[in-house]
Amino acid sequence: MTDDGNSVACSECGAAHDIGKIEVAYGLLDDYFMLSREQREARGRANSDFCQLDNRFFVRSVIPVPLPEPDRYYCWGVWVELPRENCRIAYDTWEDEDVSRIPRLKGKLANGLREYENSKGLLGELELRPDSHPFFYIVEESRLMHDLHSGITAEDAVRYYHQIA
Ligand SMILES: [Zn+2]
Numbered sequence: 001m002t003d004d005g006n007s008v009a010c011s012e013c014g015a016a017h018d019i020g021k022i023e024v025a026y027g028l029l030d031d032y033f034m035l036s037r038e039q040r041e042a043r044g045r046a047n048s049d050f051c052q053l054d055n056r057f058f059v060r061s062v063i064p065v066p067l068p069e070p071d072r073y074y075c076w077g078v079w080v081e082l083p084r085e086n087c088r089i090a091y092d093t094w095e096d097e098d099v100s101r102i103p104r105l106k107g108k109l110a111n112g113l114r115e116y117e118n119s120k121g122l123l124g125e126l127e128l129r130p131d132s133h134p135f136f137y138i139v140e141e142s143r144l145m146h147d148l149h150s151g152i153t154a155e156d157a158v159r160y161y162h163q164i165a
Helices: 037-043 084-092 143-150 154-164
Strands: 007-009 016-018 044-046 050-053 056-066 073-082 105-109 123-127 135-138
Touching: 007 154, 037 044, 056 084, 056 143, 073 084, 073 123, 073 154, 084 105, 105 135, 135 143
Parallel strands: 056 135
Antiparallel strands: 007 016, 044 050, 050 056, 056 073, 073 105, 105 123, 123 135
């Protein structure tokens, strides 16, 4: 159960977890992560927000799964593959403070989330944000899409965390 809306008493380890600190984030997209250092250098380049691998383009994003409390989310830190022209739009407007008129950009999930089988490649829409990484909304039928609509509990979030920690 949440007490102050930020922390949850964990039924698995007994600690009080801050939801914001147990979110799972992928540092690299899967197809890049699996390469050797030499292959990465030969075929791609990456910084903390953008990645190019061969002729494919990726941007760091978050999938905001709603929690029961209003305006609170459990965010998966993921990479999203975009067509070149969409990645260019994201790049050119990355620092803009007003991105509300930019339509959502079609892309697909470039990480397979451990909690969601077959989630790599799911289609979605990227929403640029002025104050954070873009949000990515899955639009392809899947359990992840349903969780994005219906939300999860804090206990679910803790369980995701303990699968890898
Ligand atoms: Zn725990």
